[in-house]
């Protein structure tokens with residue numbers, strides 16, 4: 001497994017900063033960021049997860065299915 005940091009986008013106030021740091025804030029606000037599972041446009045209202053990657057970041061919407069499919073929650077606990 002790659003050692004990537006997985007962020008749960010729980011705090012909307014932090015999002016603009018996170019997006020800014022990733023250099024994709026404008027893209028995001030222009031609606032060019034899509035859920036990597038279902039492909040729907042990600043907005044501040046439906047963002048579920050941000051998964052930073054080499055190419056920038058991957059996003060998952062807040063649908064339970066998509067979050068489960070993105071497999072970021074271990075079954076350890």
Ligand SMILES: [Zn+2]
Pocket residue numbers: 035036037038039040060061062063066
């Ligand atoms: Zn989705």
